[in-house]
Amino acid sequence: MTPINIITSIAAPLPFPNIDTDQIIPKQFLKRIERTGYGDFLFFDWRYDLETPDHVSERKDFVLNKPEYKGAEILIAEKNFGCGSSREHAAWAINQYGFRAVIAPSFADIFFSNAGKNGIILCRLTDDEVATLLKLCTENPQHKLTINLEAQTVTDEQGFSAHFDMDPFRKHCLLNGLDDIGLTLLHEDELDSYETKHNEEFWVAPKALTTT
Amino acid sequence: MSTETNNTPQVVAPRTLFEKVWQQHVVAEPAGEPTILYIDLQLVHEVTSPQAFDGLRLAGRKLRRPDRHIATVDHNVPTTSVQDRLVIADQISNAQVNALRKNCAEFGIEFFDVQAAEQGIVHMIGPELGATKPGMTIVCGDSHTSTHGAFGALAFGIGTSEVEHVMATQTLPQSKPKTFRINVEGELPYGVTAKDIILDIIGRIGTDGATGYVVEYAGSAIRALSMEGRMTICNMSIEAGARAGMIAPDETTFNYLKGRRFVPKGEAWDLAVQNWASLVSDEGATFDRELHIDATKLAPSVTWGTSPGMVTTIDSTVPSIDDAPSEADKKSFSRALEYMDLKPGTKIEDINVDAVFLGSCTNARIEDLRAAAKIVDGYHVATTVRAMVVPGSQSVKHQAEEEGLDLVFKSAGFEWREPGCSMCLGMNPDILQPGERCASTSNRNFEGRQGRGGRTHLLSPAMAAAAAITGHLTDVRNWKFHSKVS
Numbered sequence: 001m002t003p004i005n006i007i008t009s010i011a012a013p014l015p016f017p018n019i020d021t022d023q024i025i026p027k028q029f030l031k032r033i034e035r036t037g038y039g040d041f042l043f044f045d046w047r048y049d050l051e052t053p054d055h056v057s058e059r060k061d062f063v064l065n066k067p068e069y070k071g072a073e074i075l076i077a078e079k080n081f082g083c084g085s086s087r088e089h090a091a092w093a094i095n096q097y098g099f100r101a102v103i104a105p106s107f108a109d110i111f112f113s114n115a116g117k118n119g120i121i122l123c124r125l126t127d128d129e130v131a132t133l134l135k136l137c138t139e140n141p142q143h144k145l146t147i148n149l150e151a152q153t154v155t156d157e158q159g160f161s162a163h164f165d166m167d168p169f170r171k172h173c174l175l176n177g178l179d180d181i182g183l184t185l186l187h188e189d190e191l192d193s194y195e196t197k198h199n200e201e202f203w204v205a206p207k208a209l210t211t212t
Numbered sequence: 213m214s215t216e217t218n219n220t221p222q223v224v225a226p227r228t229l230f231e232k233v234w235q236q237h238v239v240a241e242p243a244g245e246p247t248i249l250y251i252d253l254q255l256v257h258e259v260t261s262p263q264a265f266d267g268l269r270l271a272g273r274k275l276r277r278p279d280r281h282i283a284t285v286d287h288n289v290p291t292t293s294v295q296d297r298l299v300i301a302d303q304i305s306n307a308q309v310n311a312l313r314k315n316c317a318e319f320g321i322e323f324f325d326v327q328a329a330e331q332g333i334v335h336m337i338g339p340e341l342g343a344t345k346p347g348m349t350i351v352c353g354d355s356h357t358s359t360h361g362a363f364g365a366l367a368f369g370i371g372t373s374e375v376e377h378v379m380a381t382q383t384l385p386q387s388k389p390k391t392f393r394i395n396v397e398g399e400l401p402y403g404v405t406a407k408d409i410i411l412d413i414i415g416r417i418g419t420d421g422a423t424g425y426v427v428e429y430a431g432s433a434i435r436a437l438s439m440e441g442r443m444t445i446c447n448m449s450i451e452a453g454a455r456a457g458m459i460a461p462d463e464t465t466f467n468y469l470k471g472r473r474f475v476p477k478g479e480a481w482d483l484a485v486q487n488w489a490s491l492v493s494d495e496g497a498t499f500d501r502e503l504h505i506d507a508t509k510l511a512p513s514v515t516w517g518t519s520p521g522m523v524t525t526i527d528s529t530v531p532s533i534d535d536a537p538s539e540a541d542k543k544s545f546s547r548a549l550e551y552m553d554l555k556p557g558t559k560i561e562d563i564n565v566d567a568v569f570l571g572s573c574t575n576a577r578i579e580d581l582r583a584a585a586k587i588v589d590g591y592h593v594a595t596t597v598r599a600m601v602v603p604g605s606q607s608v609k610h611q612a613e614e615e616g617l618d619l620v621f622k623s624a625g626f627e628w629r630e631p632g633c634s635m636c637l638g639m640n641p642d643i644l645q646p647g648e649r650c651a652s653t654s655n656r657n658f659e660g661r662q663g664r665g666g667r668t669h670l671l672s673p674a675m676a677a678a679a680a681i682t683g684h685l686t687d688v689r690n691w692k693f694h695s696k697v698s
Binding site: 015016017018020022023026027028030031032033034035045050078079080083084085086087088091106108109110113114117118127167168169180181183184185187190191194195198201202203204205206207208 | 420
């Protein structure tokens with residue numbers, strides 16, 4: 001994972017609550033076995049019209065297709081962003097499209113976890129703060145925001161300033177680009193001794209081998 | 213600290229079911245970091261695993277406990293014929309299934325392929341095999357892993373990075389969720405099922421109402437449910453945003469499990485039951501949040517919109533934008549009404565359907581098929597409707613065929629299919645056409661979920677069956693052939 005701290009960018013507004021992972025990336029792209037190449041499929045059904053089964057055209061009115069929002073590294077949405085399925089493809093698509101951060105009042109649990117593992121900063125702001133930013137970035141697509149992970153702030157040059165909460169451990173991992181598996185394996189001795197004892201607890205073993 | 217001897221017995225603070233299971237699985241609690249939680253079982257399917265296996269290979273890591281993994285194929289597989297399933301015409305799907313075959317062989321995971329008697333939706337086969345047991349921690353790269361909580365397990369869906377984490381370490385770093393008990397008391401009225409309970413709950417608390425919580429479902433209405441019904445409830449916990457749903461194990465649970473393949477036998481069984489029986493929330497245990505629901509007031513539920521929280525009862529009407537609980541929801545209501553092509557005030561019963569899907573990890577168990585067959589028996593699917601039954605597993609399909617349910621469905625004009633996830637999410641060829649409207653026993657009515665432009669109404673199996681016969685959403689409580697329904 002690449003370390004991340006400060007992002008300064010224009011922001012794409014997507015003013016809807018409960019944007020689910022089926023919208024972020026529809027199921028037909030989940031058949032691939034690769035971890036990359038999902039950016040083109042982000043918000044597929046909202047972004048493209050199907051001319052024929054094999055040919056699509058961009059919907060001019062969708063925010064990501066508007067030239068003024070090209071290059072946005074920040075996405076702003078309403079509450080419960082990323083609800084639905086556990087597909088990490090949603091986080092991959094957001095990341096690989098070029099977004100580094102999502103601002104919303106709340107995020108669904110599994111998406112929240114997936115985003116963290118892919119170096120995406122999720123900023124939970126209040127409903128009012130999100131409404132303000134949605135308005136600013138809709139009225140002026142060139143309106144730039146700065147997200148400072150170290151300081152846990154979202155600011156602009158016109159005086160907007162908001163603080164977001166973040167679990168200190170998640171922040172540490174994002175700032176340093178740390179791999180979770182490596183961190184867990186620092187506790188391998190504890191894991192070995194726990195597992196030796198836990199192996200005896202056959203009533204929670206997936207496959208009982210006792211035949212008495 | 214006092215040096216006097218304290219003769220009073222140590223009082224252990226009352227604990228919730230969740231806290232008991234959590235505490236038994238704590239491997240380490242590093243300061244300032246999430247708890248490292250041991251995972252007893254990881255279920256694996258073709259869609260969310262290939263990148264995890266690749267990750268292991270790239271890092272040169274081993275899969276720590278192959279014996280704590282079970283794999284099957286479900287999302288991609290066609291439901292038409294056995295031949296169609298062995299080699300899938302969609303080459304990308306076929307490659308994904310082949311990748312799982314290869315990965316399971318390479319890493320030593322027990323794999324139930326399409327032709328195996330054990331194959332089925334991953335959340336069906338865990339319980340059927342007895343791999344799912346009370347007190348376990350269970351994960352899978354699928355949000356409906358919450359299903360297994362019906363057995364008093366702590367079970368939750370994870371992303372592919374986490375799948376890889378469990379493969380490498382058999383653990384997951386986890387922040388401790390809060391606890392939420394939902395008490396459903398009283399006897400369910402005629403025609404009201406587990407599906408209606410959970411849809412009602414999601415309607416009340418919203419699709420983010422339980423975010424950050426593990427929900428324990430309790431109360432006499434829950435205790436009275438079969439394991440099938442309990443699985444339906446826990447399955448849709450994620451639709452309310454919950455990390456997991458749990459139900460304390462009891463005699464119903466033990467009777468379901470006894471004799472299943474991966475369950476202890478003989479004396480070991482007795483010992484296991486002793487352990488499992490302690491997995492209840494203690495008297496006086498406190499929850500971060502509680503909700504009480506009067507089961508006697510519930511009615512059959514149907515979703516009208518594009519989120520499981522957009523739900524109403526069969527005897528009501530399509531809501532208007534003004535009924536939205538908040539300003540943000542008004543936009544969603546407006547968009548949903550447009551997408552669903554519905555006018556506020558329309559009677560729910562007047563909504564015609566083009567398709568009926570009886571299937572998914574929510575409602576494709578034997579009890580669901582029996583309930584639907586009772587409605588269907590002796591009648592025929594409306595000429596305007598395409599209806600299909602997709603049993604959740606080979607075991608359910610086999611059982612249903614032994615009971616003759618397949619003949620009931622087939623003679624009524626339903627298609628009788630091979631097991632898989634099918635039209636719940638349409639990763640295989642079973643999809644809706646743009647504009648088609650479907651009465652579905654599945655779990656999500658998101659835009660395009662069952663096929664681009666498709667419109668989904670979630671409901672119970674009996675309600676889906678009734679809609680198939682009449683061609684429109686139908687109140688099963690007024691079913692004209694009332695006497696045939698138990």
